[in-house]
Amino acid sequence: MTDTDVARTPWKPGRATFDDWGPWALLGVGVLTSAGSAAVVGMTRTEIWVALALVVVAVVLEAVRARRKPGWPPRGRANACHYLLRWALAFVLTWLNPFFAFYAVAGYYTAGRLPRRLVLPGLCLTAITMAGSEIGGMPPRGLVLWCGFVVVLAANVGLVGVFTRFAEQEQLRAVEQDATIAELERTNTALQQALDENAALQAQLLVQAREAGVADERRRLAAEIHDTLAQGLTGIIAQLQVVANAPDLDIARTHLERAATLARHSLGEARRSVHNLAPVALTDTGLPEALRRTVAEWGERTGVRADFTVTGTAEQLHDEVSATLLRIAQESLSNTARHARATRVGVTLSFMGDEVSLDTRDDGTGFDPVAVPARTRAGGFGLDGMRARAERIAGSLTVESEPGGGTAVSARVPLVRHDG
Structure with a gap:
């Protein structure tokens, strides 16, 4: 995943973030601290009126920003113009009174709205404003303050670079995590579908196995009946036919006994077939x-x-x-x-x-x-x-x-x- 992929990550409007209410809060803190320190920093009446006018402009600017449409692109030109205007206002206000740097801090938190190529320059502009405030106000007076300004600016730019890199890595990690979660959800969905299909297949196999078992049992019983009852009845009929044509009673009695023996044997085989037992002849031998x-x-x-x-x-x-x-x-x-x-x-x-x-x-x-x-x-x-x-x-x-x-x-x- 590249920085371009991060830049294309969709912005979800509708949820209040620090980008929405933070500039208002920082502007309010800057106005209060600057009003309390106006005499200390030596603001003239003209500077105070200029500062008030710029604060009004800042309020209008933030109000326009707050009324943005939900579909406003998060990295479009409008955001870039808004960022530059806010920075210019914060820079001039901080020039008039270093305590307006509170409002300038918003640039650090809202630079993510800029197009990708303008993020680092925007952060550096904010660092210039903050460095001027940290040395006591712009412009630096004397060589020492200029040297201090350069050192403080370098420190601010270094910190900006470090934290920007950390933020990008964290954002990349978040995007990768979202992609992983989405992939896991797709995998879980596919797995659930596979489990449902497997359950349906198992149910079908159980039905088929039950039907096959029933058919096999029917074939077994049919074969057993054919091999036992049918043969026994055939033998009984043959013996009875001999009895019908027997010339004397002794021969008839002999064949009747054989017929009775066959009938008992067939009955036993039928019972054993129903219970799926071994044939009678194999019981004891x-x-x-x-x-x-x-x-x-x-x-x-x-x-x-x-x-x-x-x-x-x-x-x-x-x-x-x-x-x-x-x-x-x-x-x-x-x-x-x-x-x-x-x-x-x-x-x-x-x-x-x-x-x-x-x-x-x-x-x-x-x-x-x-x-x-x-x-x-x-x-x-x-x-x-x-x-x-x-x-x-x-x-x-x-x-x-x-x-x-x-x-x-x-x-x-x-x-x-x-x-x-």
């Missing part, structure tokens, strides 16, 4: 044993030969991994029972270092995998549901099949061990 039981029960229920094999070193898996692979196996076996018309099914659980693989193979009729998405979009949860389950835990699912060539479903997921 690990994944290999749960898969072994699931495959054996499925084979017994469908009359299809079903074999289960474990390869690698079995490990205790995380509950979510175990539940996901068990559900994929159940869905794969359910699809085989409904569509494949297979005579043999093999399920293999493989522990391979940092991965676990579940492979289900059958010798059924097979199908064209390219045509499956068109069917699943109609509302099924078969292959898409299994694939979604695998991908939810960073896994993958692949299907290999062709009409008449059987089907192979392979799910590969990361091997995440049980927390305990």
